[in-house]
Amino acid sequence: MQEIWVVMQKEFRQIFRIREMIAIIFVMPLIQMALLGFAISTEVKNVKLVVADQDNSFVSRELVRAFTKVEQFKLVGHVQSEKEIDALIHNWQAQLALVVPKNFGRDLQRGSIPEIQVIVDGMDGQTAGVAMGYAAGVLNDQLQKFLTQPQMRQLLRGVHMVNMQERMWYNPNLSPEQYMVPGIVVLLLTIVSMMLSAMSLVREKEIGTLEQLMVTPLKKHQLIFGKVIPFLILAFVEFMVVLQIAQWIFQIEMVGSLPLLSLLALLYLFATLGLGVFISTITTTQQQAMFVAWFFMVFMIIMGGFLVPIENMPPFLQKLTYINPMRYFMYMMRDIFQKGSSLHYLLKDAIPMTAYGVVIFTASVLKFQKRVS
Amino acid sequence: MIKIENFRKNYGDIQAVRGMCFHVEKGELFGLIGPDGAGKTTLMRAICTLLVPDDGVIEVDGLNVREHVTEIRNLIGYMPQRFSLYQDLTVDENMQFFADIFEVPQDEREQRKKELYRFSHLEAFTKRKAGALSGGMKQKLALSCALIHTPKLLVLDEPTFGVDPVSRQEFWEILHEIQKGGTTILVSTAYMDEADQCDRIGLCFNGEIVGLDTPQKLKNDFKYMIYEIRNENLYRLRDFFARHPEIRTTQLFGDALHVSFLENPTESNWRQYEDEFGDTFTKRSQISPDIEDIFLDLMENHNG
Known part of the structure; x- marks a missing residue:
């Protein structure tokens, strides 16, 4: 224990001696979180809408008005022909075009089934799909309103309509921040802890101090723990700070228990720091360590369920995510944050994540040689 | 203190050390002299x-290096070839760190630091970061850190490499002081002129010890006559002498040529050389061999 403490003291001295280090550890993640939190939004808003109202009836004008009333759409202009629509979409001036054909209102009142055309810029498939969904929603609402007017009642005789009542659980306002920000916090925690630990041992290798440390009675686990514990403490403090500030900036709320989240965060850090130290033991220069660390991190971020839900991946890739420690913590973070889950429900993720940390640390200690090759 | 018997080490197909044998006695200042790639660092790392x-077998203070790793690490002070201290820590913090790791008791520690500062003259710089020290001072700090736990054996791998001549001289004086305190010192160097500072030397070449004795004895045993010869056309002069069978070696030393003769040439021999060469030699004087002459001679005549 005494030896670990000696190494820890030295590490802390070195970390705090470099002012830039404090900035890297504390200020940069906060800036990143603020920027990313606002930037990464899956919400589709202000879709640029262009309308070709060839009917120009009361019904068609009401329909267009309904589109302009919701915040998802922003009317950018009226045109006559489809050719003009073509040009507008091509020039990025419009994303969605609504074409109301002649006699739309009349046909509707007569009880026939008139067609209405919606053209979407499908380049960004996800946004296009969401915009299309919104458009269908607006259209249905409007149609329902129209058909339930007293004068239309007779048309509906014998027709039964179902009204869907939606309830969003765990995120009633469908706030994207509520879902994305905890994910970003996990991301930042991972990057900082892995980078710091991946650089730690290899830095001493590079400057040559490791050779001198090797010829001391210091045991290898003492050296590794002495070097990693300061990073564990720093990364944990950072996690707490970022978490509090995130809730304040984005006006989001954590439902679950902070002590439970803290415990799981420590276990997660054990895994990421272990991975970092492992990278440190298999590389010989800081540059190599940096590249290897990024290789792992890109995999972890993409395969961790941060942006793409793991359930949407092909089955064999889903299996691959089980070797990604971020996967487990991402689930648990969101569960605790939004659903307030208790440990009981999280054990299926907590156990493999902890096992991961134990295995990788053991591997690092075994791989690390107190000899030169 | 150190016993090395038939030590071999290969890196892949390369034989870095091929059967070294020698002993270093307690209290001795032993120098490993040789060029880069001679196997000095490999040997020192094996000792550490x-x-x-x-x-082969290597024993340090009677302990085999294969089995008694921790015990040996406790009794040696090692200074690797590359400067290895924490540049962002101060002189005092570096020394404290190594004192902590070696668990030097607090009451002994102050006494020991005082002694080391007396050698190194680093008292005035205790609060300065190691990275801001001059090359010679860094070297002295590294030495102090290697000595903080009062090791029985001090192993220094090319400690004076890249240090200015004045600091080098001072460094050797410090080593002599340490030796007086009873510490055995094994030091390596590529600077041949430093050989005379050692009690005994081992000349390393190509993974082998090609000469082993006190510097004086090695010089006395050198039985060939060395002449220092100067002429404007040194290269032609060298080629000229190299052709003669009665000449053992020819070596260029700056603006002079060192030629060793199997037998001492007579005045008439010299005249004959000048006639054959077609020019007079501007200087010719018998010089006593230094370690470099001996080393080059051994190197040249070792394998062939």
């Missing part, structure tokens, strides 16, 4: 338990 011998 940093690498395992492929063959």
